[in-house]
Each structure stands twice: as C-alpha cells, then as structure tokens.
Amino acid sequence: xxxxxxxTEMTATEGAIVQINCTYxxxxxxxxxxxxxxxxxxxxxxxxxxxxxxxxxxRFSSFLSRSKGYSYLLxxxxxMKDSASYLCAVREDSNYQLIWGAGTKLIIKP
Amino acid sequence: xxxxxxxxxxxxxxxxxSLTIQCQVDSQVTMMFWYRQQPGQSLTLIxxxxxxxxxxxxxxxxxxKFPISRPNLTFSTLTVSNMSPEDSSIYLCSVEVGESLAQYxxxxxxLTVL
Numbered sequence: 001x002x003x004x005x006x007x008t009e010m011t012a013t014e015g016a017i018v019q020i021n022c023t024y025x026x027x028x029x030x031x032x033x034x035x036x037x038x039x040x041x042x043x044x045x046x047x048x049x050x051x052x053x054x055x056x057x058x059r060f061s062s063f064l065s066r067s068k069g070y071s072y073l074l075x076x077x078x079x080m081k082d083s084a085s086y087l088c089a090v091r092e093d094s095n096y097q098l099i100w101g102a103g104t105k106l107i108i109k110p
Numbered sequence: 111x112x113x114x115x116x117x118x119x120x121x122x123x124x125x126x127x128s129l130t131i132q133c134q135v136d137s138q139v140t141m142m143f144w145y146r147q148q149p150g151q152s153l154t155l156i157x158x159x160x161x162x163x164x165x166x167x168x169x170x171x172x173x174x175k176f177p178i179s180r181p182n183l184t185f186s187t188l189t190v191s192n193m194s195p196e197d198s199s200i201y202l203c204s205v206e207v208g209e210s211l212a213q214y215x216x217x218x219x220x221l222t223v224l
Contacts, residue, residue: 041217042202042215042218043215044215045111045213087152087153096211100153
C-alpha cells in the first residue's frame with residue numbers, strides 16, 4: 001500500500017534549526033517533493049529530490065535516502081514567517097500522481 | 111513556475127445548487143489537477159484533467175458530482191453539483207511545471223455550503 005508519515009506538529013525557536021522528517025512506503029518512486037502552506041493559502045513548492053543526498057536552497061535543505069524510504073526538510077535560521085504547514089509528497093512512477101502526507105504544522109516561538 | 115488564477119476566490123452557496131470554479135494558467139500545460147482540502151487536512155486529489163480527453167477521477171469522486179471541462183491547454187473548470195454542507199472545502203487546481211514536474215497551485219476557492 002501507499003503511506004507517507006510526518007509528525008503532526010513541531011515547535012521551534014526563532015533563529016534555531018528544525019528538521020522535519022518524512023518516511024514513505026510506495027510501490028514505486030519517481031521523486032519526493034516538499035511544499036510549504038501558510039494558513040489560508042495554497043501550497044507552494046519548496047524542493048525536489050529524486051537522487052539520494054542533500055539539496056540546498058538558501059535556508060532550506062532537503063535530504064533523501066531512497067533505500068530507507070526517508071526524507072527530511074531542514075530549516076535554518078528560523079524566522080517567524082516560517083510558521084506554516086510543511087507537506088511531503090511522493091510521486092510513484094506508475095501514474096505520476098502525487099501521494100501526499102498529512103503535513104507537519106511548524107510553530108515558531110520568539 | 112507558472113501563474114495560475116482561480117475564480118471565484120470564495121463563495122457561499124445554498125444546498126442543492128451548483129458552482130463552477132475556473133482555473134486559468136499563463137502557459138500551455140498538459141495535465142491539470144483538481145484537489146479538495148478540508149480545514150486542517152492534507153490535499154485530496156479529485157481528478158486529473160487532460161486536454162482532449164475525459165478527466166480521470168479518483169476513488170470516491172464521480173463525474174456526475176464533479177464534472178470537469180478542459181477545452182484547451184490553459185484552462186479548466188470544475189463544477190460542484192447539487193451541493194451539500196459536506197462539500198464545504200477549499201478547492202485547488204494545480205499544474206505540473208519544469209523538469210521535476212513539480213505541481214504549482216492556484217490560490218484556491220473557498221466554498222461554504224449552507
């Protein structure tokens with residue numbers, strides 16, 4: 001079956017670093033995506049991993065291990081505006097649809 | 111990326127009526143997706159719309175309830191038919207863009223059914 005697991009909620013302090021984990025079980029794999037969604041807004045694309053390793057994009061980095069079915073999103077130098085939900089999504093290679101995790105609500109405290 | 115607009119941004123409707131949501135993209139795209147998102151929940155795919163063919167619906171969604179049109183490569187509509195309060199949700203369209211085929215989303219339509 002298909003399954004994506006993320007923590008429901010995390011809390012971090014402004015200026016700190018936080019790591020949001022995502023584990024997945026799918027019948028195929030053709031890429032993993034991270035999205036940010038602020039309350040009341042649409043999801044916005046953050047990162048894409050298809051090969052093992054770390055992809056860095058400014059304050060945000062995303063890591064993938066295909067053998068472990070595992071990814072994380074690393075947010076550095078946290079800002080209050082980073083308070084949002086972060087969704088992990090996997091594309092199976094069978095039909096190119098995205099399988100979505102339930103999202104992790106990140107709360108940043110001053 | 112792509113610039114995607116949706117109309118209306120929000121609406122309040124009476125049960126039993128229908129609402130058509132429009133999605134316009136600033137470039138030609140092959141696949142367009144329609145999602146529903148309940149408050150505090152993740153995204154649920156309703157259907158995938160390709161130009162020139164019938165939409166492909168996910169389990170639990172049927173064409174009679176959610177008819178979709180895809181007349182060209184930049185536009186699609188989703189109709190929510192015979193609405194009930196359970197249809198109250200945010201409806202989002204998205205398109206695949208770029209080498210990664212990441213999905214980019216429209217701003218969403220917030221629907222409330224009384």
